[in-house]
Structure formats: C-alpha cells, structure tokens
Amino acid sequence: DVKVTQSSRYLVKRTGEKVFLECVQDMDHENMFWYRQDPGLGLRLIYFSYDVKMKEKGDIPEGYSVSREKKERFSLILESASTNQTSMYLCASSLGTGLNEKLFFGSGTQLSVL
C-alpha cells in the first residue's frame, strides 16, 4: 500500500513565524500535491509538483511556497504565517496524470496560527 506521511499531526504557530510542513511518499509517485481543507469549502489546491524541482500553482497559492528537491519529499512553506492560514493541510500523491488517477492522501496536519 502507498504510504504518504506528513511530519506533524498538530501544529501551533504564532503570526509571522515561518512554517514548514513536510510530506514524504514511499511509492515513487511522480505527482505530489498540497491541499487545504476548510469547513464548507472542500479541499482547495495550493501547489502541486509533477517532477523533482518542478512546481505549479494551484488555486490558492498566495502566502505559500513549496520545495521538491527529492522525488519522495514535497514541502509546503508558509513564509510568514497568518491567522487565516489556520486550516487542515493535506498532502497527496499520484502515480501519473491520467484521467482516472487515484490520489493517496497523508493523514493531514491541523495547523493553528495564533
């Protein structure tokens, strides 16, 4: 089974701090994604990566950046955390980009910015 591991389950940070969320997958998947999930809004794509050192903006990239130096690891960076970035962050990976490609999710990081 594919395993997508997020480094922290819960995280509490202060406004203005730099925050790193780490994600590792163990199945040699090409694509990796960062979503945030908020009540009533569903999952929204922040950034995705289809190859090492490649990245593309999703629907809500403002205030975030990403890094993919190795195929198995995709990091989400909040340069200066703000309270409106309090959310559940979900990392996902997929093998390819086919129409019926299945996403495998990590268990999520609940980030609270105070």
Next chain:
Amino acid sequence: RKEVEQDPGPFNVPEGATVAFNCTYSNSASQSFFWYRQDCRKEPKLLMSVYSSGNEDGRFTAQLNRASQYISLLIRDSKLSDSATYLCVVNGGIGSARQLTFGSGTQLTVLP
C-alpha cells in the same frame, strides 16, 4: 456558483436503510468523476470512480448524468461503518490530476 456542489447534510439514517447523495458540477467539459470517503479526522480515500454507464461495487452504486451534470451515490443496506463524509470529485481537465475539484462533502451518520 460553486464548481462542484453537494448537499452538506447531515444525513442520519437507520442501519439497513438505503440512502442517496447527489452532486452537481458546473463544467460541462468535465472528464472524470469520483467519490471519496473521509472518516472523521482522517484523510480522504477513493471509494469509487464513476463511469458513464454507471457502476456498482457491492452495496455502492454510482451514476453519472452528463445531460443534467450530476453524479449520484447510492448506498444500500447501510452499515454503521458507512458513517463518514462523502466527497464528490470532478476532473475538469484533460489528463491532469491538477484539475480535480472537490465538493465540500456530504456527512452521513448511520444509526443503530
């Protein structure tokens, strides 16, 4: 208008009941469709893809109506373990998981 809309529920049904959820999508060019299941405080997991001719997986039946732009999920003989949030997911692009749009989910609680 949201790209993918679902009735948030909650749907509270007794064990053994049949329950159906609908999901509407706005992009008529959407190519593929899915239902994901998300348990409380857990990550989403793929439940089933939705094919044009409709498809069944055990107690679960998924259907697609392109003309009216909606998909549905029918659960027969509900079990307590079916309690979860069901996410409708639509791929509006051509061959890219980047184009996935998630609904905000329908919450189901199956009562003993």
